[in-house]
Amino acid sequence: MSLPTDNAPAVPRAGATEESRPSLAALLLDPSFWADWASVVGLVGLVILFGITQPVFLSVANLQALLLAAAILVVLSIGQTFVVATSGIDLSLAAAVMLGAVILGLVNAAGWGVLAACLLAVLATSAIGLLNGVLITAGRIPDFVVTLGTLSGITGLGLIISGGEPTMVGSTFLLKLASGSFGPFGYPVWVAIAAVVVAHIALYHTRFGVHLLATGGQAESAAALGIRTNRVKIAAYTISGFCAGIAAILLVARIGSAEPQINTSLLLNSVAAVVLGGVSLFGGRASILGPAIGALMLTALVNGLTLLSVSAFYQPLAVGAIVVLAALIMRYQK
Amino acid sequence: MSAVHRTAPADAILACEGLSKHFGGIRAFTDVGFQARRGEVTAVIGDNGAGKSTLIRCLVGVHQPDGGTIHFDGRPHPFSNPDEARKAGIETVHQNLALIDELTVAQNLFLNREIVRRIGPFALLDRKAMKTQARAMLSRLSINVPSVTQRVRRLSGGQRQAISICRAAGSGAKLVVMDEPTAALGVQETANVEALIRKLREQGVSVILISHNFDQVRRLSDQIWVMRAGKMVATVRASETTGNELVALVTGAA
Amino acid sequence: MRIFNGLTLGASLLATIISAPAYAGDAKVAAIVKGLDNPFFQYMQKGIEEQATADGVAVTVQAAANMGDATGQADKLTAMAMQDYDCYLTNPISVSNLVQALVPVAQKKKPIVNIDSTIDAEQAKAAGFAVSTYIGTDNVAAGALAGEEMLKLVPKGSKVALVAGIVGDVGSNARIKGFKQAVEGKLEVVVMVSADWDREKALTAATDILQAHPDLAGFFAANDIMALGVERAVQTSSKDVKVIGLDGIVDALKSVAAGELSATVAQYPYVVGAMGVEACKAAAMGKELPANVPAPVLLINKDNAEASLKNFPRPGGDYPDPFREMLK
Numbered sequence: 001m002s003l004p005t006d007n008a009p010a011v012p013r014a015g016a017t018e019e020s021r022p023s024l025a026a027l028l029l030d031p032s033f034w035a036d037w038a039s040v041v042g043l044v045g046l047v048i049l050f051g052i053t054q055p056v057f058l059s060v061a062n063l064q065a066l067l068l069a070a071a072i073l074v075v076l077s078i079g080q081t082f083v084v085a086t087s088g089i090d091l092s093l094a095a096a097v098m099l100g101a102v103i104l105g106l107v108n109a110a111g112w113g114v115l116a117a118c119l120l121a122v123l124a125t126s127a128i129g130l131l132n133g134v135l136i137t138a139g140r141i142p143d144f145v146v147t148l149g150t151l152s153g154i155t156g157l158g159l160i161i162s163g164g165e166p167t168m169v170g171s172t173f174l175l176k177l178a179s180g181s182f183g184p185f186g187y188p189v190w191v192a193i194a195a196v197v198v199a200h201i202a203l204y205h206t207r208f209g210v211h212l213l214a215t216g217g218q219a220e221s222a223a224a225l226g227i228r229t230n231r232v233k234i235a236a237y238t239i240s241g242f243c244a245g246i247a248a249i250l251l252v253a254r255i256g257s258a259e260p261q262i263n264t265s266l267l268l269n270s271v272a273a274v275v276l277g278g279v280s281l282f283g284g285r286a287s288i289l290g291p292a293i294g295a296l297m298l299t300a301l302v303n304g305l306t307l308l309s310v311s312a313f314y315q316p317l318a319v320g321a322i323v324v325l326a327a328l329i330m331r332y333q334k
Numbered sequence: 335m336s337a338v339h340r341t342a343p344a345d346a347i348l349a350c351e352g353l354s355k356h357f358g359g360i361r362a363f364t365d366v367g368f369q370a371r372r373g374e375v376t377a378v379i380g381d382n383g384a385g386k387s388t389l390i391r392c393l394v395g396v397h398q399p400d401g402g403t404i405h406f407d408g409r410p411h412p413f414s415n416p417d418e419a420r421k422a423g424i425e426t427v428h429q430n431l432a433l434i435d436e437l438t439v440a441q442n443l444f445l446n447r448e449i450v451r452r453i454g455p456f457a458l459l460d461r462k463a464m465k466t467q468a469r470a471m472l473s474r475l476s477i478n479v480p481s482v483t484q485r486v487r488r489l490s491g492g493q494r495q496a497i498s499i500c501r502a503a504g505s506g507a508k509l510v511v512m513d514e515p516t517a518a519l520g521v522q523e524t525a526n527v528e529a530l531i532r533k534l535r536e537q538g539v540s541v542i543l544i545s546h547n548f549d550q551v552r553r554l555s556d557q558i559w560v561m562r563a564g565k566m567v568a569t570v571r572a573s574e575t576t577g578n579e580l581v582a583l584v585t586g587a588a
Numbered sequence: 589m590r591i592f593n594g595l596t597l598g599a600s601l602l603a604t605i606i607s608a609p610a611y612a613g614d615a616k617v618a619a620i621v622k623g624l625d626n627p628f629f630q631y632m633q634k635g636i637e638e639q640a641t642a643d644g645v646a647v648t649v650q651a652a653a654n655m656g657d658a659t660g661q662a663d664k665l666t667a668m669a670m671q672d673y674d675c676y677l678t679n680p681i682s683v684s685n686l687v688q689a690l691v692p693v694a695q696k697k698k699p700i701v702n703i704d705s706t707i708d709a710e711q712a713k714a715a716g717f718a719v720s721t722y723i724g725t726d727n728v729a730a731g732a733l734a735g736e737e738m739l740k741l742v743p744k745g746s747k748v749a750l751v752a753g754i755v756g757d758v759g760s761n762a763r764i765k766g767f768k769q770a771v772e773g774k775l776e777v778v779v780m781v782s783a784d785w786d787r788e789k790a791l792t793a794a795t796d797i798l799q800a801h802p803d804l805a806g807f808f809a810a811n812d813i814m815a816l817g818v819e820r821a822v823q824t825s826s827k828d829v830k831v832i833g834l835d836g837i838v839d840a841l842k843s844v845a846a847g848e849l850s851a852t853v854a855q856y857p858y859v860v861g862a863m864g865v866e867a868c869k870a871a872a873m874g875k876e877l878p879a880n881v882p883a884p885v886l887l888i889n890k891d892n893a894e895a896s897l898k899n900f901p902r903p904g905g906d907y908p909d910p911f912r913e914m915l916k
Contacts, residue, residue: 170714218432306667
């Protein structure tokens with residue numbers, strides 16, 4: 001996977017041979033360089049900081065656990081990135097995860113087999129994304145309102161179909177998914193890596209990706225050139241829903257049960273990761289690696305603070321401070 | 335001054351007859367005849383509200399005329415949307431330029447006609463080919479931008495206009511339609527864009543130009559059409575007219 | 589540049605926040621509780637920390653970001669499992685969310701003390717471990733205690749209404765179940781509503797219920813916060829309707845002392861936490877732990893409200909504690 005790309009918050013570019021390239025010193029003095037690389041710099045900074053203060057942090061076991069813990073958020077951040085790239089926002093993301101989990105649990109409990117349950121969960125969350133997209137484009141309702149509405153609607157639906165009760169999912173397949181590993185990484189980490197690769201290719205190496213950024217950047221201009229901006233937006237929300245389904249599978253595998261409880265920190269952290277990743281909330285500018293690294297950074301932050309025995313009271317404060325700091329740095333982005 | 339032709343010359347790339355367009359009860363224009371010759375720059379002038387922008391929008395498929403016929407390249411059209419017109423070979427340089435700030439010059443030049451490589455069932459962008467071709471397109475028209483990987487956001491108004499025109503001309507268009515291409519530009523940038531339009535004509539691309547600037551119209555175009563109050567009132571060869579005559583035609587003082 | 593400034597600033601901040609283990613004792617205990625956004629878990633944390641100081645045990649308390657943060661809680665426990673603790677005190681958000689995180693703990697043969705909310709025994713067994721002991725309050729018994737008090741307060745056959753927490757919440761269900769069992773056949777339950785543990789929702793619901801049932805004699809709310817909301821509605825209606833809550837939070841105790849709430853059933857998260865630490869210490873000393881230890885539950889009415897307030901968050905009187913005996 002080539003890291004620097006046209007729209008990635010990356011300065012050096014392959015293939016721009018005859019064009020002038022700024023010197024390294026000039027690069028380091030340019031605030032927009034730091035803005036573009038905020039999530040990487042932040043992650044490296046955290047790793048150094050925690051590595052010095054708490055050696056356990058850099059142990060192989062902890063790094064593996066950290067990646068495992070980050071997998072769900074990485075997948076969700078990717079979904080959120082596609083939506084934010086169209087200058088939208090998906091507030092129903094965490095609720096969709098909950099519904100996906102509940103459906104997975106119920107279908108599995110009904111004896112349809114865990115694979116069918118996973119498939120149906122992903123289908124359901126993708127359908128929610130599709131619905132969001134259709135309401136926003138065809139219904140001409142602001143994204144904020146639509147996804148807030150579906151957030152509430154899905155919450156109710158999840159409670160209704162689950163009866164408010166958690167469902168145990170004692171599937172060996174899911175247990176293996178959660179605890180097994182291939183090479184150095186657990187399966188959930190591989191799922192997240194696969195999601196990053198596929199999303200990166202979709203964003204930078206397909207017509208859809210360019211049209212997505214064009215739609216997010218200047219929808220009217222994109223439409224004037226014949227890009228079907230409504231379809232692009234619907235696709236972005238559907239991708240977000242699809243990612244929520246994948247996250248739901250990882251979630252159920254991790255906690256062993258499907259619960260009609262919404263984890264609001266997943267939603268907030270997905271937006272935070274997107275911001276940390278240098279994606280413009282006004283659309284048109286996005287990357288996949290940025291938010292993925294942002295998600296890693298947020299997870300590393302909580303992991304490190306836990307290892308350092310910092311009170312749980314300070315942890316949200318630290319996350320909030322970092323997100324606001326990142327947003328301030330983004331102002332230097334050109 | 336010659337009368338408005340009713341019959342199209344044989345070398346017309348675009349010809350329309352008896353064209354009219356209404357919006358509800360409001361008449362945009364009626365019974366308009368108009369031709370653009372192949373390889374020429376054809377200008378349409380007129381006061382604000384004379385109907386020239388609506389006429390152009392009918393020609394490129396944004397609006398559908400209520401009556402009359404349009405022939406493009408010898409075949410009857412109307413196009414039901416700009417995409418069809420584009421596919422047939424009519425490119426439009428929009429007044430708002432339709433450039434995406436956050437995309438690069440190369441991405442803008444190939445927007446919605448990206449070059450792809452097929453890999454199995456997947457179509458991946460051929461970014462290298464697009465960059466190379468983008469450079470070639472720009473150098474063919476002597477357009478100067480720092481790099482094709484530069485984001486459009488960082489370009490000047492003149493450079494953006496040039497990119498926009500380059501995109502319109504670059505796709506092998508037979509006819510490029512420009513709506514006030516220099517309206518927002520400074521003196522030097524206007525001169526650059528005019529040079530670009532001349533270059534297009536040298537390369538055999540037909541151009542329809544809407545402008546308020548009579549001097550520019552006389553400098554750039556071969557044939558000038560004059561609209562007034564929803565009617566096509568006159569057409570003159572640019573070489574045979576004067577600024578005063580154009581003013582008189584536009585205002586109806588003649 | 590800025591980010592480096594930010595990081596140095598963050599580092600110095602961290603240095604001030606990180607509390608070195610307060611007490612270099614003979615055992616290191618890791619505790620993970622539910623969200624600290626609720627006083628219940630704050631008292632639990634206080635109980636853990638004060639007991640640890642008293643027993644000479646070093647303890648680190650971590651908590652989930654909120655009550656929905658099942659994975660976040662597991663992540664934190666996983667991080668703590670990396671470190672060298674002698675005992676793990678766990679209060680899981682759900683019956684299964686900590687199971688996987690506890691596997692490495694079990695592999696290191698460290699005792700796992702389960703407090704307050706249970707870890708599912710089946711899933712633990714499937715993952716290859718069993719908790720060393722469970723310490724918690726019996727919510728059914730607590731609800732029954734509230735029901736018995738209601739029987740004393742209102743005439744036989746009176747109408748009562750129930751205000752439950754979030755739909756499907758296990759704790760809420762158990763408390764309501766206990767109350768219903770106690771009043772079965774003796775009082776008429778006319779309606780049950782869910783007010784999501786929320787004071788304002790409870791107030792609104794109670795107002796509506798009072799309109800619909802003018803002859804209502806009593807309310808039972810599944811927690812004190814909702815009971816206080818219900819009491820506000822009763823006051824506004826100026827009817828004599830008895831309200832009983834459950835939890836024993838300070839505001840409820842004050843309200844009982846002032847003669848507003850009729851009664852509350854106090855549970856003692858402080859004691860649950862403290863007993864957990866005692867269990868850890870006992871395990872470190874090689875004692876055999878009992879599988880199941882009920883935490884004290886006490887009915888608080890006007891007679892003992894003042895005493896309870898004075899001792900808060902500890903109980904007003906003594907209580908049975910098997911671990912205390914072991915540590916003697």
